[in-house]
Amino acid sequence: MDEQIIEKVVIEHRDSLGGILSILTEIQSKFGYLPQDALRQVAKKTDSSLTDIYAVATFYKAFSLKPRGKHLVSVCLGTACHVRGAPKIADEFSRQLGIKSGETTRDKEFSFETVNCLGACALGPTVVVDNHYFSHVTTAKVQHIIEQARKGFQQSDPRTDHRIFKIQVNCPVCNHTLMDNEHEIDGAASIKLAASSSGKKGTIRLSSLYGSSSTDSDGDFPKGNVISIFCPYCREELPSELICPECGANMAMMTAGKYATFHICSRYGCLGHMLDITSQTQDSLKEMKG
Numbered sequence: 001m002d003e004q005i006i007e008k009v010v011i012e013h014r015d016s017l018g019g020i021l022s023i024l025t026e027i028q029s030k031f032g033y034l035p036q037d038a039l040r041q042v043a044k045k046t047d048s049s050l051t052d053i054y055a056v057a058t059f060y061k062a063f064s065l066k067p068r069g070k071h072l073v074s075v076c077l078g079t080a081c082h083v084r085g086a087p088k089i090a091d092e093f094s095r096q097l098g099i100k101s102g103e104t105t106r107d108k109e110f111s112f113e114t115v116n117c118l119g120a121c122a123l124g125p126t127v128v129v130d131n132h133y134f135s136h137v138t139t140a141k142v143q144h145i146i147e148q149a150r151k152g153f154q155q156s157d158p159r160t161d162h163r164i165f166k167i168q169v170n171c172p173v174c175n176h177t178l179m180d181n182e183h184e185i186d187g188a189a190s191i192k193l194a195a196s197s198s199g200k201k202g203t204i205r206l207s208s209l210y211g212s213s214s215t216d217s218d219g220d221f222p223k224g225n226v227i228s229i230f231c232p233y234c235r236e237e238l239p240s241e242l243i244c245p246e247c248g249a250n251m252a253m254m255t256a257g258k259y260a261t262f263h264i265c266s267r268y269g270c271l272g273h274m275l276d277i278t279s280q281t282q283d284s285l286k287e288m289k290g
């Protein structure tokens, strides 16, 4: 383990709002998992106990203490997906990949896991492969999904790809549309947001294709830092009562139609996002405003 790499990551993120979480997120993105040696060095360099570092590393599902395969398949077994047949889909992935949940194939191509909720309950059964969402999955689609992952999703055309779908979002405070037709990402209008972090301000744009993680920004925000996200029109911070299931940071909320809300993680670079179709948007807003 290269001590200098870890030292650089620690120095870069030690004083950020995310602290240890930002450090571990960066290490995981560099190595694909959290090597034991790296955790020991983080403990030493941040004057923390190894137990504390392990507690964080094992609490969040986004972190892995074991090397993962090239592709990560996550099958949701949360209640909404469960009642729509998710256990059969998990069994089919397990059978076709030849591994159980928590394992990696011998050729290191695939890791497979079952999770409790992927934030798209109304579209279940839901499966995520390499951060690409598949909705209404059936056992008949499993083979195709595995083949797609092997080929590489970057070869698909997002405009004609049915595994992801377009969303339209508005500011929950002033109700102004956040869609930017002038600036396309993935061949569709992007979602435009204002952001700031440690005195730096900028615009961030997200893909409006749910499940795509394409983004664009003119702000120089360090990856792993928690940023404040605002409506670019009324300048109000976007409120959310949810915590990112990937990294534990606060999320920012937008409305997506009358009865749905779209939440994104406020940690720059984190892929956590969720579409909550079951929530009553107006009720949640009233509660949040007290």
Ligand code: FES
Pocket (backbone or CB within 6 Å): 076, 077, 078, 079, 080, 081, 082, 116, 117, 118, 119, 120, 121, 122, 124, 126
């Ligand atoms: S229960 Fe499966 S996405 Fe929520």
